[in-house]
Every structure is written in C-alpha cells, then in structure tokens.
Amino acid sequence: MKRIVKVIVVMLVFVGIQKSEAQKKKNIVFLFADDAGYHDFGFQGSKTFKTPNLDKLASEGMVFKEAYTTAAVCGPSRAGLLTGRYQQRFGFEENNVPGYMSDSSKLLGDDMGLPLKEKTIANYLGNLGYQSIVLGKWHMGNADRYHPLKRGFTEFYGFRGGARSFFPLTQKQTADKPEDRLEKGYKYYKEPSKYLTYDIADEACDFIDRNKKKPFFMYVSFNAVHSPMQATPEDLAKIKGLTGKRKILAAMTLALDKACGQILKKLKEEGLEDDTLIVFSNDNGGPDGTHTCNYPLSGCKSNNLEGGIRVPFIMKLPSVIKPGSKYEKDISLLDLLPTFVNIAGGDASKIKNIDGVDLLPFITNKNKKAPHEILFWKKENRGIVKKGDWKLLRFPDRPAELYNIKEDESENNNLAYQYPEKLKELFTDLFTWEGELERPLFMLKRKYEVNAMKRMDDKRTPVLDVVE
Known part of the structure; x- marks a missing residue:
C-alpha cells in the first residue's frame, strides 16, 4: 500500500512539473495588418x-525602423x-489570385497554394x-489540402481567400466566391453580426479564454x-479633418487599432501580459498612394521600392525587451519563425534550410552584429x-x-553610374541567390505585371498627406 501511495505521489509531482513547465512557455500573439x-x-x-x-504597445516594446517583408x-x-x-x-512568387495568372503557370485556380512539403510556424509550435x-x-x-488545419494550426476562424467584405455577404456572393465565406474549422460559418474587424477580435478573445x-x-x-474600402458609420463619425478615401481608411485603421486593443486588454485581464510575446506588423506597403501614405518612402504595394517592402513592426516581451526602445538594423519577417520557435523552448538552429534568424539575441545586444548582412527579393x-546600406534594383526593361x-x-x-564596382558586386550576389531558387508555380498575366511597373513609376516621389 505504501508503495502504491509513493508511486501516486511521484506521478502527481511529475504532472505538477509538467504543468509548471507548460506555464513557463511564452504565449505568442502576432497581430498582422493588411495593406496599411x-x-x-x-x-x-x-x-x-x-x-x-x-x-501604447510601441511605447511598451521596441519599434523597428527597417523591418522588411519578403514580398510587395x-x-x-x-x-x-x-x-x-x-x-x-x-x-510561391506571385499572388495566388484566380483569373490573374498566365496560362503557362504550373498551377491555376484553387490549386495555387503553399506547397504541402513546406512546414509552417504552427507545425513547429x-x-x-x-x-x-x-x-x-x-x-x-483555397483547395482543402491547403487548409490551415492541415498546415499545423489547431483552429481556424476566417476565410480562405485574399479579401472580402467587412459586412455580411449574401448567399449569392458566397456561392460565387466560396473562398470568401467565413469558416470555423472546416465548416462554413454564419456571417458575422458585426463589422468583421471587431468580429475577429471577439473570436481572438474567446480563443484566449x-x-x-x-x-x-x-x-x-x-x-x-x-x-474594399468599408467602415462603420460610428467610426466614420469619429474621423475629423479628412474626406474621401482617406477618411474611410482612417476609420478602418481606427477599427483595427480598437480590435488590437481589445485583444491586448484581454491578455492583461487574464494575467497573461507578462508571459506573452506580442508582435505587430503589416504584410506589404500601402497600395497606390491615393489613400494610403508610405511617407517618407517612395513606391507602394506591388513594387520593390522601400514603400512596397518596408513595414511597421513592434515587438513586446516584458522583462526582455526594453520599453520605448528602437532597433535600426535590417530585420525580415522571415525572422518570425525562428524567433517564435526559440521563445517557445525549441531550437531553431536545428531546422534545416530556413532563411530567418532568431531576433532576440540581436535586439537584446547579446549579438552585436546585424541580423542580416544581405536580403533578397x-x-x-x-x-x-x-x-548593408546599399540596395540594387534590377529590371527587365x-x-x-x-x-x-x-x-x-x-x-x-x-x-x-557612380559606383560600377558596387553594382557588379550586388549583381553577383543576386545571381548567386537566384541560382538556388525554383521556377515559379504561378505567374501573373503580362498586363498585370506591366501595371505594377507603371505604379512604381507613378509613385516615385514620397507624398505626406496634405492635412499633415
């Protein structure tokens, strides 16, 4: 009997240690904006x-001046x-948007997606x-084989496509574009009763709970x-001094900020704030300059001037990252995966063939070097x-x-023309990197690529919003 009791005590202690270790793991919250x-x-x-x-999040964490996304x-x-x-x-070199692809693409329609051999952050975590x-x-x-629940995630609340209305869709709209329908897990879900940005925040808080x-x-x-440019009447009423698309965008941004605030507040209420790594960023530069502002950068979404690939970036981790600090060396969104894996107790150095690096040694000054000597697009x-400080842009025309x-x-x-040797050096670096790549699985029709180049030429001069 005493032996049985002893075994039970040992088991309980072991379970307690396991729970304690689980509680020590940092939660990870990645807040990701779209086209800001x-x-x-x-x-x-x-x-x-x-x-x-x-x-407020920026004041409590670190703001990165030169954070780069991997595509525009x-x-x-x-x-x-x-x-x-x-x-x-x-x-995966181009947007996987049905109807925009060349007939010579290897994959078309819903078959365009993240190759199944590739592991995601969620797989490792x-x-x-x-x-x-x-x-x-x-x-x-959009195909079922690419679904988040088959890519390492345990839950999904959202839509498979690239854009949709912020307000409820009609049955006809969801029938015409199934990738726009909201899903919970694998099941199509009812359309939200509120503005989608706020609905996503509600679901995020439910997941935390x-x-x-x-x-x-x-x-x-x-x-x-x-x-689409859509905002609630209530948020629009709060925007003063702006008109047209800028006013709508300001109201949409206000909603985004409130949704992020709701999630951050929930973390604090549950006592999770000190044990959570929080990152905020954006997927690419603002689109065309008629309503978004990329100042002081030139260029916009779809081209590789700074305004297309440099993005806002905040990272907060209490007791590790100094509040109100700034980081001015190049980082990449490629760095999220190894940073998240290591903060979760894994060892990203054992993951083969990744291009990102764990940011924490660099931003805490344990490693004095820059995270990346060189970046490619x-x-x-x-x-x-x-x-380093030099940037080469190569064009076909x-x-x-x-x-x-x-x-x-x-x-x-x-x-x-002033630095031909530097030009040659960077061309060599680019050619060497390109030799490691696969052929694109899908490519844009030529007219869309020409349009992207035209937008680059039209947005060469950074413009600060006239109200500012």
Whole structure:
C-alpha cells in the first residue's frame, strides 16, 4: 500500500512539473495588418490617423525602423513569414489570385497554394505543445489540402481567400466566391453580426479564454485595411479633418487599432501580459498612394521600392525587451519563425534550410552584429538585393538602379553610374541567390505585371498627406 501511495505521489509531482513547465512557455500573439501605409499609425508619425492602442504597445516594446517583408504583395509575403524561407525557394512568387495568372503557370485556380512539403510556424509550435489559431485572412490556397488545419494550426476562424467584405455577404456572393465565406474549422460559418474587424477580435478573445492555461500561438491575420474600402458609420463619425478615401481608411485603421486593443486588454485581464510575446506588423506597403501614405518612402504595394517592402513592426516581451526602445538594423519577417520557435523552448538552429534568424539575441545586444548582412527579393524578372546600406534594383526593361538607403531612404538619387564596382558586386550576389531558387508555380498575366511597373513609376516621389 505504501508503495502504491509513493508511486501516486511521484506521478502527481511529475504532472505538477509538467504543468509548471507548460506555464513557463511564452504565449505568442502576432497581430498582422493588411495593406496599411507605412506612415499611417501614430507611432510611425501620423498626426491624422489615431491609433492609441498600437501607440501604447510601441511605447511598451521596441519599434523597428527597417523591418522588411519578403514580398510587395499579400500572398508571397505570408508564405515567407509562415515558413521562415524565401518563398521563391518553393515557387510561391506571385499572388495566388484566380483569373490573374498566365496560362503557362504550373498551377491555376484553387490549386495555387503553399506547397504541402513546406512546414509552417504552427507545425513547429505544435510539436512544442502549443495550441494555435489563424484568425481572418488565410490566402495560402483555397483547395482543402491547403487548409490551415492541415498546415499545423489547431483552429481556424476566417476565410480562405485574399479579401472580402467587412459586412455580411449574401448567399449569392458566397456561392460565387466560396473562398470568401467565413469558416470555423472546416465548416462554413454564419456571417458575422458585426463589422468583421471587431468580429475577429471577439473570436481572438474567446480563443484566449479557452486556452489561457496552455501555451498558445495566435496568428491574427486581419483583412483590415485591405480593400474594399468599408467602415462603420460610428467610426466614420469619429474621423475629423479628412474626406474621401482617406477618411474611410482612417476609420478602418481606427477599427483595427480598437480590435488590437481589445485583444491586448484581454491578455492583461487574464494575467497573461507578462508571459506573452506580442508582435505587430503589416504584410506589404500601402497600395497606390491615393489613400494610403508610405511617407517618407517612395513606391507602394506591388513594387520593390522601400514603400512596397518596408513595414511597421513592434515587438513586446516584458522583462526582455526594453520599453520605448528602437532597433535600426535590417530585420525580415522571415525572422518570425525562428524567433517564435526559440521563445517557445525549441531550437531553431536545428531546422534545416530556413532563411530567418532568431531576433532576440540581436535586439537584446547579446549579438552585436546585424541580423542580416544581405536580403533578397524577386518577382519574375525583377530582382532586388539589399546589402548593408546599399540596395540594387534590377529590371527587365531598363537599366539597374543603385541606392544608399541610409543616406537616401526615399530612393531619389540613383548611384548606379557612380559606383560600377558596387553594382557588379550586388549583381553577383543576386545571381548567386537566384541560382538556388525554383521556377515559379504561378505567374501573373503580362498586363498585370506591366501595371505594377507603371505604379512604381507613378509613385516615385514620397507624398505626406496634405492635412499633415
């Protein structure tokens, strides 16, 4: 009898240790905006767009000045951050939007998606005992085989496509575009009774409530502030001094900020704030400059000037990251996967073939070097490399351009003819990297690629909103 009691005591102690270890694991909350302008947040300098909750998060954590996404459009940038690998390594080079693709593409329609051989952040965190959820926009493939629940996530509340209405859809709309329908798990779900940005926040808080005693990962993939341009009357009424698209966008941004604030408040109420790594960022630059503002950067979504690929980025981790601090060396959204894996108690150094790095040693000054000596981008025949302060842009139809981003972040002074040796060096780096890549699985029709280049030419001069 005594032996049985002793065994039971040992088992209880072991279970207690396991629970204690689980409680020590940091929760991870990734708040991800869609198509926001680089300047369109208070912590980024905007005077007209009100974002008090994100501004507070910035004051409590670290703001990164040179954070880069892996692509200037939504789908590929998500493929890169979810895998920690340059998406060109597995052929996800262009947006997987049916109807925009060339007939010569390997994959078309719903078959365009994140290749099944690629592991996601959720796969690695699941192996470390984490519950995980995607909330909102998926955009990694509409076919069932690409579904979040088959890519390591334990829960999904959102839609499979790349954009949809912020208000309830009709039956005809969901029949015409099934990828726009809301799902809970694998099941189609009722349309929300409220504005979708607020609905996503409610579901996020519900997930926290159900998983507060377990380590969890939340990928809160808002479709705000992507088109369609829709805001609630209540939020519009709060926007003063703006008109037209800028007013609507400001109201959409206000809703995004309130939704983030609701999630942050829930973490605090549940006593989870000190044990949670929180990251806020955006998938690519603001679209076309008619309503978003990427100041002081030139360019916009779909091109690889700074305004298309540099994004707002905040990271908060109490007792680790100094409140109100800034980081000015290059980082990439590729770095999310290894950073999350290591903070979860894993060892990202054992993961083969990833391109990201764990940011924590760099931002806590344990490693004095820059996280990345060199970064690359590629979209069809366009290629970009940033090495230290230097950035090369290669085009199929015009001479290459060379900029010193530290001295000229607006990319107004092309130095290609003044520094031919630097140009040659970066071309060599780019060619070497491209030799490691796979052919694209799907490519844009030529007319859309031409349109993207035209937008780059039209948005060369950074414009600060006239009200500011």
